[in-house]
Amino acid sequence: MSSVRVLVGTRKGAFILTSDGKRKDWKVEGPHFAGWEVYHVKGSSVDPNRIYASQTSAWFGQIIQRSRDGGKTWETPGGGMEKTADGMPKGESNKFVYDGVPGTHMWYDGTQHPWEFKRVWHLEPSLIDPDLVYAGVEDAALFISKDGGVSWSELSGLRQHKTGANWQPGAGGMCLHTILLDPKNPQRMFIAISAAGAFRTDDGGETWKPINRGLRSEFMPDPTAEVGHCVHRIAMHPSRPETLFMQKHWDVMRSDNAGDLWSEVSDNLPSDFGFPIDVHAHEPETIYVVPIKSDSEHFPPDGKLRVFRSKSGGGDWEALTNGLPQEDCYVNVLRDAMAVDSLDSCGVYFGTTGGQVYGSADGGDTWNAIVRDLPAVLSVEVQTLP
Amino acid sequence: MIRVALPHHLRTLARVDGEVSLEVEGRVVTIGAVLDALEARYPALRGTIRDHATLKRRPMVRFFACEEDVSHEPADMILPEAIASGAEPFFILGAIAGG
Numbered sequence: 273m274s275s276v277r278v279l280v281g282t283r284k285g286a287f288i289l290t291s292d293g294k295r296k297d298w299k300v301e302g303p304h305f306a307g308w309e310v311y312h313v314k315g316s317s318v319d320p321n322r323i324y325a326s327q328t329s330a331w332f333g334q335i336i337q338r339s340r341d342g343g344k345t346w347e348t349p350g351g352g353m354e355k356t357a358d359g360m361p362k363g364e365s366n367k368f369v370y371d372g373v374p375g376t377h378m379w380y381d382g383t384q385h386p387w388e389f390k391r392v393w394h395l396e397p398s399l400i401d402p403d404l405v406y407a408g409v410e411d412a413a414l415f416i417s418k419d420g421g422v423s424w425s426e427l428s429g430l431r432q433h434k435t436g437a438n439w440q441p442g443a444g445g446m447c448l449h450t451i452l453l454d455p456k457n458p459q460r461m462f463i464a465i466s467a468a469g470a471f472r473t474d475d476g477g478e479t480w481k482p483i484n485r486g487l488r489s490e491f492m493p494d495p496t497a498e499v500g501h502c503v504h505r506i507a508m509h510p511s512r513p514e515t516l517f518m519q520k521h522w523d524v525m526r527s528d529n530a531g532d533l534w535s536e537v538s539d540n541l542p543s544d545f546g547f548p549i550d551v552h553a554h555e556p557e558t559i560y561v562v563p564i565k566s567d568s569e570h571f572p573p574d575g576k577l578r579v580f581r582s583k584s585g586g587g588d589w590e591a592l593t594n595g596l597p598q599e600d601c602y603v604n605v606l607r608d609a610m611a612v613d614s615l616d617s618c619g620v621y622f623g624t625t626g627g628q629v630y631g632s633a634d635g636g637d638t639w640n641a642i643v644r645d646l647p648a649v650l651s652v653e654v655q656t657l658p
Numbered sequence: 659m660i661r662v663a664l665p666h667h668l669r670t671l672a673r674v675d676g677e678v679s680l681e682v683e684g685r686v687v688t689i690g691a692v693l694d695a696l697e698a699r700y701p702a703l704r705g706t707i708r709d710h711a712t713l714k715r716r717p718m719v720r721f722f723a724c725e726e727d728v729s730h731e732p733a734d735m736i737l738p739e740a741i742a743s744g745a746e747p748f749f750i751l752g753a754i755a756g757g
Contacts (some may be wrong), residue, residue: 307667331718331752332667332706348671348702364701367710 276613277342277655278621279323280629281310284647286325288343291642295619295633298642304346305337312394312608312651315342319402320655324421326392326407334391336365336407336421350422365421368392368409371428377411378440387411387431394608394651396451400458408448412439412465414477427477430463435482435499442466442502442521449607450506454513462516462531467502470518472531483531487520504547505607509556517559517586519549519607524561526586537586542573548610552635553618557585560612560620560636562605570625571602579622581636595639596630603628608651615656623649660692661747668707668750672700677747687742689721690733707750722749 278289285303304310305327316322325337325346337346349365368389379385390410398404403420413431415424439446450464461477464470469484487501494500502521509515518525518534522545525534538544543563552558561580565573572578577596580589603626613619620636623629627646632639659679669675680695690713697704708715713733715721720729724738724746740746 306670329667330755331665331716332671333716334705335671335702350701364704364710366705369711 274615275657276615276619277315277320277657278611278629278631278642279313279315279343279651279653279655280623280646280649281313281325281608281651282623282627282647282649283309286310286313286327287643287646289629289642293615295613295615295631298631300643301343303647304343305335308335309391310650311391312653314395314397314653315655316397316402316405317399318397320657322397322402322420324395324397324405326395328391334366334368334389336392336395338365338421349420364423365417368407368415368424369426370413370431371426375432375437377436377446378438380441384437387413389413390445393447393449394451396453399453399455406451406453406461408451408463410445410447411441412446412448412468414448414451414463416477429473429478430471430480433471433480433482435468438499439465439468440500450503452506452508452513452516454508455510456513460513460530462506462508464503464506464518466504467521468499469501470503470506470516470531483527484534485532486527486534487525488523489521491521505549507549507551507559509551512556515556515585517549517551519546519561521545521567524549524586537582539582539587539589541580541589542578546605547607548605548622550610550612550620552620553612553614554616555583555618555635558583558635559585560610561589562610562622564604570604575600575602577601577603577624579620579636579639592632592636592639594637595632595641606650608653609649611652611654613654613656619654621652621654623652625649659744660687660695660741661744662692662696663747663749665750665752667752668703671702671706673702674700679744682742687737688734689728689731689737692737692741692748693733718753718755720751720753722751 274293280287285306287302291298308327311326313325321342323339327335338349374387376384392407394408396406407415414427452462454460459476471480504519506518516527524538527534546564576598579592603624610622620632625648629642682695
C-alpha cells in the first residue's frame with residue numbers, strides 16, 4: 273500500500289511525518305539537527321531514500337546533510353573521516369564559494385554591496401540522477417553538486433547576468449528560493465529570486481534570461497522593469513512545463529509560454545499577497561494559494577486561515593476552510609511550506625509559522641492538523657512512496 | 659595533547675561528547691594550529707568556526723584561553739603554556755544571542 277513521507281524544515285530542526293495512504297494516522301519523528309534552522313528538506317524522485325537537508329545557523333554557518341535511508345540516519349557528505357590520497361578531508365559539503373570575483377549587487381540604500389554567501393534556501397534534486405542536486409542560496413546564486421552534495425560549484429551564468437548588479441534583497445534577504453526543473457527538457461529550468469524576479473535557462477544553466485514581462489510592482493521606480501520584482505514562489509505541473517503559476521509579493525500570476533509573458537489571475541482573492549503557490553498532482557489547472565493580509569501584516573485576513581483553490585488555473589477562487597481555524601489565527605505560511613502528494617486523491621500539506629502542519633487527503637476539501645506545536649515551519653515537502 | 663571544548667551544536671556535528679583532545683604539530687601552539695588540527699580531525703567542522711576561504715573567525719564564534727578572550731587575536735598568536743600542555747582547555751563558544 274502506498275504511503276507518504278512529509279519532510280518539514282523548521283526554525284529549530286527537521287521533522288519527518290509519515291502515514292499510510294489513508295493519511296489519517298501519523299507518526300511524527302524528530303527533531304533532526306535539533307536547535308538548527310532547517311530551511312529545506314527534499315528527497316530525490318529517482319531514489320526516494322536519498323534526502324538532502326539544508327541545516328543552517330547564524331553562529332556556525334551552513335551544513336548540508338544527506339540521508340541514504342529515507343531520513344533514518346544522516347551524514348554530512350564528505351565531512352566524515354574519509355581522506356583523499358594526500359591526507360586532506362574528502363569533500364567540503366558546506367563550502368559554497370562564488371565563482372571568480374564575486375562582485376557587488378544593489379544594497380537596501382542603493383549603494384553597491386559585495387555578494388556574501390549566507391545560507392542555502394532550497395535544494396532541488398535532479399529528476400534523473402540522485403547524486404545531482406541544485407542549491408538556491410542567499411545572496412542569490414545557483415550551485416550544483418554532481419557528487420551527492422560532497423562538493424559544490426556555482427552556475428555563475430545566472431549571477432553574472434548583465435542585470436546582476438541591479439538585484440536588491442527583499443526584507444528576508446536576497447535569496448534564490450525556487451528551482452523548477454522542466455521534466456520534458458533537461459536543458460531548461462526556472463528559478464526565482466527575491467527581489468530580482470524569475471529567470472529561465474534553456475542551456476542547462478550556462479545562460480539565463482529574465483522572465484518578468486507582464487509583472488507590475490508599484491514599489492519600483494519603473495513598475496514594469498526587467499528585474500526587481502519580488503517573486504515569492506513559482507510552481508508548475510510536470511505535464512505542462514510551459515505553464516507557470518506565480519505568487520508575487522502582491523498578485524497571483526500565470527504564464528502559458530514558459531514565463532515569456534505573465535497575466536494576473538488574482539481575481540476574487542481576499543488578498544493577493546502571499547507566499548506559497550502549488551498545483552494539484554492530477555489536475556494541472558487546479559492551484560492553491562494562502563492569502564496573507566499585506567506585506568506589513570503577515571497573517572491571514574480576518575484571523576481566518578484559508579487556503580484558496582482555483583480549478584481554472586486562476587480566477588473563481590474558492591475558500592477551503594473545513595478543519596482550519598476560522599477565528600483568532602495570526603500565523604503565516606512561508607513560500608516553501610506547501611506541497612502536494614501524488615496519491616489518487618491528491619494530498620495537500622502546508623506548515624505555519626505557529627508550528628502547525630495541516631494536511632488534506634482530498635485535494636483541500638477537508639483539513640486536519642497532523643501536528644500542532646512544532647517550531648515555526650520554514651518548509652514542507654512530501655514524498656509519495658510505493 | 660591539546661584539549662578543546664566545543665559548543666553543544668558543534669559537538670553534535672562532530673559526533674563527540676565532552677572535550678576533544680588533539681595533537682598539534684609544531685614547537686609552539688597557536689590559535690590557527692589548534693583550528694587546523696581540529697578541522698583535520700573533524701572535517702565536518704570545516705567552515706563552521708572560520709570561513710572556508712578567508713579563514714576568518716565567524717562573527718558569532720568566540721575563543722577563550724585561560725579565562726582570556728582571544729577572539730580578536732591573530733591566528734598566529736601563541737597560546738599560553740597551560741593550553742599547550744593540556745592543563746587548561748581551549749574554549750570555542752557560540753556568542754549568547756538570539757532565541
